[in-house]
Amino acid sequence: MVTINSPGLWQRARVQAAIALIVSVAGVLVLAGPASAAPSDCALGYHCTYSGYDYGNDAWQQPSTHKFLNCADDMYIGWRSYKNVASSAFNNGRYQASYLYAGTYKTGRSISFPKGTGVPNLGTLSFNDNAESGYFDTTRSGSGSALCL
Amino acid sequence: MKHRCVCRRRWALLTLAVVLTAGAVGCTPAALQTGERVRNQALWTMPLDEFYVYSPELDNYAEQLQIAKCVRAQGRDWPVPWQNTDFPQAENVNTTGLRLFTLDIARQWGYRLAPPADPESARLWEEFATTADAFFPDAELDEILLHCTDEVRTVDAEFTTTFDGVNYLSGLALQAEEVVLQDPAVIEATAQWRDCLEPLVSFSLRSIRDPWTEMPPRSAATAWGATADGTGTPSAEEIAVAMADAECRDSSGLAGTKYERSWDEQQNLVDQNRDKLDRIREAAAERKAKLLTIVAENAPKAP
Numbered sequence: 476m477v478t479i480n481s482p483g484l485w486q487r488a489r490v491q492a493a494i495a496l497i498v499s500v501a502g503v504l505v506l507a508g509p510a511s512a513a514p515s516d517c518a519l520g521y522h523c524t525y526s527g528y529d530y531g532n533d534a535w536q537q538p539s540t541h542k543f544l545n546c547a548d549d550m551y552i553g554w555r556s557y558k559n560v561a562s563s564a565f566n567n568g569r570y571q572a573s574y575l576y577a578g579t580y581k582t583g584r585s586i587s588f589p590k591g592t593g594v595p596n597l598g599t600l601s602f603n604d605n606a607e608s609g610y611f612d613t614t615r616s617g618s619g620s621a622l623c624l
Numbered sequence: 625m626k627h628r629c630v631c632r633r634r635w636a637l638l639t640l641a642v643v644l645t646a647g648a649v650g651c652t653p654a655a656l657q658t659g660e661r662v663r664n665q666a667l668w669t670m671p672l673d674e675f676y677v678y679s680p681e682l683d684n685y686a687e688q689l690q691i692a693k694c695v696r697a698q699g700r701d702w703p704v705p706w707q708n709t710d711f712p713q714a715e716n717v718n719t720t721g722l723r724l725f726t727l728d729i730a731r732q733w734g735y736r737l738a739p740p741a742d743p744e745s746a747r748l749w750e751e752f753a754t755t756a757d758a759f760f761p762d763a764e765l766d767e768i769l770l771h772c773t774d775e776v777r778t779v780d781a782e783f784t785t786t787f788d789g790v791n792y793l794s795g796l797a798l799q800a801e802e803v804v805l806q807d808p809a810v811i812e813a814t815a816q817w818r819d820c821l822e823p824l825v826s827f828s829l830r831s832i833r834d835p836w837t838e839m840p841p842r843s844a845a846t847a848w849g850a851t852a853d854g855t856g857t858p859s860a861e862e863i864a865v866a867m868a869d870a871e872c873r874d875s876s877g878l879a880g881t882k883y884e885r886s887w888d889e890q891q892n893l894v895d896q897n898r899d900k901l902d903r904i905r906e907a908a909a910e911r912k913a914k915l916l917t918i919v920a921e922n923a924p925k926a927p
Contacts, residue, residue: 519760519766520757520760548845549842549845551842569756569760569766569769570684570688570691570753570756570769571684571753572680572681572683572684572787576837577798577801577837578723578834578836578837578838579837579838579842579845580723580735580737580845581723581737582723582836582837583722583723583801583834583836583837584722584794584797584798584801585721585794586790586791586794586795587680587787587790587791588787589680589683589684589687589783589784589787590684590773591773592784592787594791599795600791600792600794600795600798601794601795601796601798601799601802602794602795602798605798607837612681612684612749613749613750613753616714616737616740616746616749616750
């Protein structure tokens with residue numbers, strides 16, 4: 476449930492939605508190229524998701540940034556759910572591809588990220604506000620799940 | 625009163641589990657290894673599957689082998705191991721990486737992922753991950769890895785090709801699924817699934833829109849230990865609930881209705897995007913051949 480109580484935020488939401496739609500309709504796939512800069516708050520080794528586009532966070536959509544070092548079977552941190560809020564994501568891992576799944580526990584469709592790249596608008600992949608679990612390669616096999624958040 | 629209710633549920637579940645186990649026929653795990661492009665509900669085959677050529681894990685592996693060569697040239701170790709380049713999926717995952725759920729799967733693994741299809745390959749990669757992670761923090765090695773990654777990607781500027789292609793396929797599949805989840809027949813069948821399963825479980829199903837991605841709820845998964853270790857042996861209760869769930873998805877018509885509607889929606893998208901999909905498949909096939917050559921030239925011998 477997203478609650479928007481500011482006209483300015485409404486306008487921003489509409490603009491972002493329009494951008495997402497245009498890019499999505501155009502079918503443009505936007506993956507960052509080599510040596511693309513990681514978001515400043517996404518440390519080496521982590522996969523980071525953000526509630527806003529371009530690795531930012533939407534003021535009205537909390538909680539915001541979610542990071543995992545190995546995996547997240549169910550995108551919670553403590554009691555807070557981060558499910559279905561990610562609008563952009565970056566794999567700042569050192570040596571593995573990372574994956575986001577539409578369902579918890581590696582269920583549903585997934586999208587993947589080469590290391591050192593991100594997707595600034597998950598809407599281009601029909602994945603906006605859709606991620607519920609995430610993994611690096613190692614933890615996608617069952618035995619890695621003990622390392623999950 | 626509540627205690628008696630729970631006992632009744634458990635008896636009902638146990639009875640159902642016995643009946644379902646006794647009635648089990650066919651659908652062996654080996655059957656999950658075959659079949660593409662033809663309708664197969666157990667394997668959840670779909671029209672988009674034919675455009676999925678290989679797992680992007682191969683891209684990462686080939687790149688890591690080249691990075692390892694570069695890192696070694698700088699005097700440091702980066703022990704990328706042998707890997708099975710087929711990257712075979714666990715038995716309850718189809719060839720496109722989608723988790724499957726049937727009565728037979730529920731009986732064997734509950735809601736958990738089956739063990740890796742190639743345990744040795746998985747073990748070696750886990751060992752590499754453990755070794756590599758132990759190197760850090762090491763600012764010098766991080767610098768070398770960044771430099772080597774840039775060097776490899778300067779030569780292989782198309783390193784995202786298959787990731788982009790597979791993500792495009794996933795995006796189309798998600799579009800199809802979103803349409804299917806709003807289909808009145810699917811919504812009605814989901815309501816019937818809830819009516820079938822709810823009397824047998826101790827948690828609410830009211831908020832569940834898609835059992836394939838939302839079962840079991842977090843409270844049940846936590847209680848069964850799924851959050852502590854996704855591959856541990858499922859309890860009798862978890863298996864009984866999973867089997868009842870699978871049976872209800874079938875008896876309510878949900879599994880069949882969702883499968884058929886998904887097939888039709890994906891077929892529409894294939895028809896609308898045929899040219900791009902053909903290009904994705906062709907590019908992936910070319911790239912796979914190139915990557916396998918890189919692996920053959922750089923990978924350690926198989927154990």
